[in-house]
Amino acid sequence: MLDLNNQKAIVLLSGGQDSSTCLAWAIQGYEEVIALSVNYNQKHIRELKAAERIAKEAGVKLLQAPLMLPSQLKSITALVQGTDVEEDMGTINADNNLPNSFVPGRNLALILLAGMVAYMEKAGVIVIGANQVDFSHYPDCRKEAINAMQDALNVGMDTSFRIRAPLMDKSKSEIVEFAKAHGALEWMKFTHSCYNGTWPQCGECPACKIRAKGFADAGVIDPLTQCQTDPLEEYLAPIREIEKDVEFLSINVVEKKSKTKKKGEE
Ligand SMILES: [Zn+2]
Numbered sequence: 364m365l366d367l368n369n370q371k372a373i374v375l376l377s378g379g380q381d382s383s384t385c386l387a388w389a390i391q392g393y394e395e396v397i398a399l400s401v402n403y404n405q406k407h408i409r410e411l412k413a414a415e416r417i418a419k420e421a422g423v424k425l426l427q428a429p430l431m432l433p434s435q436l437k438s439i440t441a442l443v444q445g446t447d448v449e450e451d452m453g454t455i456n457a458d459n460n461l462p463n464s465f466v467p468g469r470n471l472a473l474i475l476l477a478g479m480v481a482y483m484e485k486a487g488v489i490v491i492g493a494n495q496v497d498f499s500h501y502p503d504c505r506k507e508a509i510n511a512m513q514d515a516l517n518v519g520m521d522t523s524f525r526i527r528a529p530l531m532d533k534s535k536s537e538i539v540e541f542a543k544a545h546g547a548l549e550w551m552k553f554t555h556s557c558y559n560g561t562w563p564q565c566g567e568c569p570a571c572k573i574r575a576k577g578f579a580d581a582g583v584i585d586p587l588t589q590c591q592t593d594p595l596e597e598y599l600a601p602i603r604e605i606e607k608d609v610e611f612l613s614i615n616v617v618e619k620k621s622k623t624k625k626k627g628e629e
Contacts, residue, residue, distance in 0.1 A: 372393040375491045413553050426480060461500065474526065493528045495531055510526075
């Protein structure tokens with residue numbers, strides 16, 4: 364069996380509020396932390412740029428991995444490139460009773476990728492911001508799914524990985540408090556939640572509403588709402604010069620496969 368370092372953690376970092384909070388938690392709890400962000404042709408490049416910015420803020424190495432999803436998924440989910448249903452974002456899909464922001468199997472695939480990276484890095488721990496209290500009730504965010512993936516990785520790779528999901532049973536307001544307790548509140552201004560991918564946030568989509576409610580319930584001001592200019596502007600400006608669709612073509616994604624980001628200094 365592979366000899367793993369149980370003080371080394373791979374953190375799945377989407378660029379959102381929950382995964383950024385998990386990163387702060389992991390940094391406090393483990394000796395070595397590597398962040399992993401995955402380009403699955405998500406609708407908003409802001410997410411990936413937010414992950415870069417947060418990894419820099421946290422001073423951890425960031426790995427970026429591509430994940431090619433079947434193009435047919437565009438017809439059933441609103442969170443991958445190529446869909447044009449932004450106005451319906453968050454509406455319930457009649458076929459599965461889930462929001463159309465659900466990308467089937469996404470989190471399972473992310474965990475599998477994290478398992479591959481953990482194997483290469485000999486890291487004993489994988490951290491994911493899955494949360495089963497979340498409004499969306501994605502089945503792959505539930506404890507059963509995470510536990511099953513842990514078993515699958517360990518059976519399939521002959522390893523003893525442990526998947527940690529510290530936010531699993533927390534409400535959105537508890538997650539805000541958790542971020543604050545772990546010194547990550549200021550990072551929240553770099554996080555991306557809005558399904559419409561805009562700055563300022565649209566304030567109307569389900570992700571914006573649930574974020575606002577979480578901060579309000581916790582009695583904490585969301586640092587993102589206090590920004591006078593786009594906190595990710597310096598990361599996004601170069602991309603705006605490029606044709607958006609070209610940036611997202613999978614051929615470009617594949618070329619980014621081994622791209623790593625060196626540990627940042629603040
Ligand atoms: Zn929004």
